[in-house]
Amino acid sequence: MSLKQPFYISLKPFLDHQVLPRPTPWPQVFGNDRPVEVEIGFGNGEYLARLAQENPLVNYIGFEEYCERISRALRKLSRVAADNVRVMRLDVRPGFMYLFAPRAIRFIHCLFPPPWPKKSDAKHRLWTRGFLRLANNRLADNGAMRIVTDHEPYAEWIEEQVSGSGFDLKRARIPARYGTKFERKWVEGGQKEFDAIVLTKKEHIHVARKEDSPLNHYTIAQFDPDNFQMENFSAGGIAVVFKDFLYDPRRQTAQAHVLVYDEHLLQNVRIVIFKSGDEWRVHLARGSMLMPTPGIARALECVRDAAMKTHKGEGTKGF
Numbered sequence: 001m002s003l004k005q006p007f008y009i010s011l012k013p014f015l016d017h018q019v020l021p022r023p024t025p026w027p028q029v030f031g032n033d034r035p036v037e038v039e040i041g042f043g044n045g046e047y048l049a050r051l052a053q054e055n056p057l058v059n060y061i062g063f064e065e066y067c068e069r070i071s072r073a074l075r076k077l078s079r080v081a082a083d084n085v086r087v088m089r090l091d092v093r094p095g096f097m098y099l100f101a102p103r104a105i106r107f108i109h110c111l112f113p114p115p116w117p118k119k120s121d122a123k124h125r126l127w128t129r130g131f132l133r134l135a136n137n138r139l140a141d142n143g144a145m146r147i148v149t150d151h152e153p154y155a156e157w158i159e160e161q162v163s164g165s166g167f168d169l170k171r172a173r174i175p176a177r178y179g180t181k182f183e184r185k186w187v188e189g190g191q192k193e194f195d196a197i198v199l200t201k202k203e204h205i206h207v208a209r210k211e212d213s214p215l216n217h218y219t220i221a222q223f224d225p226d227n228f229q230m231e232n233f234s235a236g237g238i239a240v241v242f243k244d245f246l247y248d249p250r251r252q253t254a255q256a257h258v259l260v261y262d263e264h265l266l267q268n269v270r271i272v273i274f275k276s277g278d279e280w281r282v283h284l285a286r287g288s289m290l291m292p293t294p295g296i297a298r299a300l301e302c303v304r305d306a307a308m309k310t311h312k313g314e315g316t317k318g319f
């Protein structure tokens, strides 16, 4: 009987974006200043693992949103034991916006981005003119990117987005060559050719990095946890959704759980209201690891306002 060797999945490639410095000093993360390439939507990680293994002198950063796919990718990365790759569970749009300085990336790979084929869903597509401009800014001069899609109308749509984004575009029909899960799926379904779009940076476009928002904590004079009710907030691309409220009378501490959404970034936020002397303080829960966005600042205000409404004639100070 042969005993199965234990197999350990290394978590070393996984980065928690919430604790990374902004913009992230990538040479410090990788321990060297080799060029950085990005794969957007690496799925199960076949291509990312291969790239990292075949090009040890390049540093790779992968963005993916689905946990299960990230876990499969980490397994593949453990098998190739590459030290030159990091992955994040994050939508690439806030990823680029907050974590990358201009010209920080040499090449961007994107295989089979969701095409959102229905006309009414086109607003969900990643490769809008706005995102092309952001990618342009984060790419080095003469940097480039390759997008491969199974959906010809999406390739045509991307061509329409390119003007004003600082790129030269070349488009070609190519056979299957990447061996990823989704490529295999389309090949099994009978598709023989795909659209490959190569965009080469010709002009640098200015897109400022989003700075951290200042987060105020508040003091209120009175608070009655029995009357706490919070309304959801939505305006200007920010949404704050109330999820849950708890109160511990022994500690005189309440906790509101809210979901905060700002421009493709969803964060779970816990805000505490606790007694301090004669007053009550409204703070982020201790140990909160968050990207300090305008939505988080708004969530603190929403919880403060809801806490104040539990008592009439309330006053507040921010600090």
Ligand SMILES: C[S@@+](CC[C@H](N)C(=O)[O-])C[C@H]1O[C@@H](n2cnc3c(N)ncnc32)[C@H](O)[C@@H]1O
Binding pocket: 040, 041, 042, 043, 044, 063, 064, 065, 066, 069, 090, 091, 092, 093, 110, 111, 112, 113, 114, 126, 180, 181, 182, 183
């Ligand atoms: C159709 S799958 C392709 C996966 C893989 N590239 C392959 O070829 O098998 C598209 C992937 O992109 C990811 N994705 C879509 N939009 C994204 C975004 N804005 N940021 C990061 N990942 C994204 C999805 O989660 C999904 O896993």
